[in-house]
Each structure stands twice: as C-alpha cells, then as structure tokens.
Amino acid sequence: MENMRELLAGCLRESANGYVVDALIETYPNIGELMNASEDEICLIRGIGVVKAKQLKAILEFARKAHTPDMNKRFIIKSPKDVYDLVRTDMEFLQVEHFDVIGLSTKNHVIFRGNISIGSLNASLVHPREAFKELIKRSCASCVLVHNHPSSDPMPSNEDIILTNNLVECGKVLDIEVLDHIIVGATGGGYVSFKEKGFI
Secondary structure (H helix, E strand, O other), X not given: OHHHHHHHHHHHOOOOOOHHHHXXXXXXXXXXXXXXXXXXXXXXXXXXXXXXXXHHHHHHHHHHHHXXXXXXXXXXXXXXXXXXXXXXXXXXXXXXXXXXXXXXXXXXXXXXXXXXXXXXXXXXXXXXXXXXXXXXXXXXXEEEEEEEEOOOOOOOOHHHHHHHXXXXXXXXXXXXXXXXEEEEEOOOOOEEEHHHHOOO
16 A cells, blocks of 8 residues: 555655545555546546646556557467466456457467457356357467456356356367466456366
8 A cells, every 4th residue: 555655646746645645545445446547537536637637547557558468479378377467457457347358379379359248347248159259250279268357356156157168168169269268356366267277
C-alpha cells in the first residue's frame, strides 16, 4: 500500500500523505480497481481535475502496455507460465469474466489472440462455434483457452470444467488440439492450469 501511495503521489505531484492520495486509495484500494476506473470517475475526487485524471489514466495504460509481450515478436508458448505471462497484465485487473482463445502454429508460436465472450461478474457464455471460428480461419494447429476470475481465486468451477471438456472434444473433431485452459485470478491471485491439474 505504501508503494502505491508513493507512486500515486509521484504521478500526480501530490503529497503522499495528502487528501488527494488518501481519497484515491480509499476509493480504489487496489491497482486493479483504479485501472478500471474511468476518467470521469477519477474526476469525482476533490482535487483531481480533467488534466490530472487524463495524466493518471495515461500512466496506468502505459504501465499495462509496457508489461504486455509484443505479439509481433512471435511469442512461443512452452509452458502454462508462458501463457500467464502473455495475458496477465490484460486479465488480472478485469472486473468481469473475459474468455479468450490463443491460436498456435505447429511449433507453438502465437498466431493470434482473440476474445470470445465477455460475461458478468462471475460468468461468461462461450459457444464452441465462436471459440473455433477464428482458429479455423487462421489454420491454427492448436490453441490455449484463457479466462479470468474477477475474484482472486483462480480455481475452476464445475461449469469451467464441463465447458473445457466440451471444447476439448470439439477440438478433436476439428483436429485443433486444446493444449490447456488457464484461469487467471484477480490481482495477486496467480493462475491455474487445467493441464497441470489433470483436468485435460
């Protein structure tokens, strides 16, 4: 928390123990909530105008992008940790479930990453047709499924396991192997690999 306080003070040129920083931390107690706040919402805090809100959002977006791997560098998936590193900065701060698919070549180079669905606070709706449509179009050899849990608990639900099994079976019919399904927990929650847990 003290690190966050110092960073906010530096970004906004405010006192680390001043009202503005106190109000920001009280309103957004973790970095995930702050990243998802709009400029208009940040402006509701007394002492933060449009300029400071834009400045803070720009810095947060820069930090997010700076830690996101460059897809143009032909990222290679060798382990579940590689998948987590690829998606972490995008997914661990989301406040509703996002379900993505990562398409891979025969040598596990990332061909593309696409969002399949965006759900509510604790659920996403995924249809096999949508999950495999882009994989077929891009001639992917295999894929990895990824979604987030807005809670910090990345353990799969029964619904997650059933959905994954259905998609694995669809992949067998289409000859596009589902290598893994990674669930990303909210900030600090880590991840769970279905492959490592023996669910696939």
